[in-house]
Amino acid sequence: MDWNVLADKVLKGETVTREETLAVLQSSDDELLAVLQAAYRIRKNYFGKKVSLHVLRNAKSGVCPEDCAFCSQSKTAESGVEQYGMQSVEEIVAGARDAESMQALRYCVVTSSRAPSEKEMDAICAAAQKIKAGNSQLELCASMGFLTEEKARRLKESGVDRFNHNLETSERFYPSICSTHQFKDRVNTAKIVKKAGLDLCCGGLIGMGETREDRVDLAFKLKELDTDSAPINFLDPRPGTGLAGQDRLTPNDCLRTLAMFRFVLVDSEVRIAGGRETCLRSLQPLSLYAANSMFTNGYLTTGGQNFEEDKKMIEDAGFEIGHLVNA
Ligand code: SF4
Secondary structure (H helix, E strand, O other): OOHHHHHHHHHOOOOOOHHHHHHHHHOOHHHHHHHHHHHHHHHHHHHOOEEEEEEEEEEEEOOEOOOOOOOOOEOOOOOOOOOEOOOOHHHHHHHHHHHHHOOOOEEEEEEOOOOOOHHHHHHHHHHHHHHHHOOOOOEEEEEOOOOOHHHHHHHHHHOOOEEEOOOEOOOOOHHHHOOOOOHHHHHHHHHHHHHOOOEEEOOEEEOOOOOHHHHHHHHHHHHHOOOOEEEEEEOOOOOOOOOOOOOOOOHHHHHHHHHHHHHHHOOOEEEEOOOHHHHHHHHHHHHHHOOOEEEOOOOOOOOOOOHHHHHHHHHHOOOEEOOOOOO
């Protein structure tokens, strides 16, 4: 496969086929730099050399009633993860100030729950109003489980810009990682988010034992849902979870996967998310050739590189923190 010809096709506005997408995932290590170079041409066309930073806040941790096998916050996990109820409005607002100090484009407030309770909705909406009333340029994302149309509208009216709800994997593989809800439930919330006029942040978790075809299915489903942003997590197996014994992906597999999402999702944000440091290891900077966004300063229940380390990595690789206004 000539990867530059594939990039030309995408840049002309054509959609890659399933076969071409699978070929990206099947490419050899010898071809990796050529694959990344081709993905980079697409990334550069839409996002230049900008890297948008996102900062997470775990506003409610642990004891989630769902049984997602990868998640240390599930009540079925024996992970020893910190457990606490919904944080106060003041704590969430203070987190926004921290995010701004790290040049974040977006502040992502996450709660471990099947769906947000009224009390959780009240706290997020009040925090969003306060953050926006302070003329903050920070964009706000919430991730709170399943939404109803009414709750989605309320979030939008309160100033929340975006809602995250990951599909995680393909429809075929989904029953292997969760029994308390179905893939179609997740798709339903993604559609509700779009209908309410919120940006949709919808991605997945790679390395749970799914096939390459499952990853391709996930990419095309995200495209069909017209996701504005796709966080791509790499499984960092957590002790006490159902996937604790799973092997980590190799750095090269992670890079091929990020390139594949760029070929399919083209002008959507592709974000390197959880597992970046532990799975990509010393090859982390290469991921910026396919992805245009990343979380900084750690994740929900695990640490990560701090802002200064990430800033140095981005600048050393010749990229810059920021976001193209017209992207
Ligand atoms: S719904 Fe979210 S917080 Fe709950 S177990 Fe699944 S991934 Fe974890």
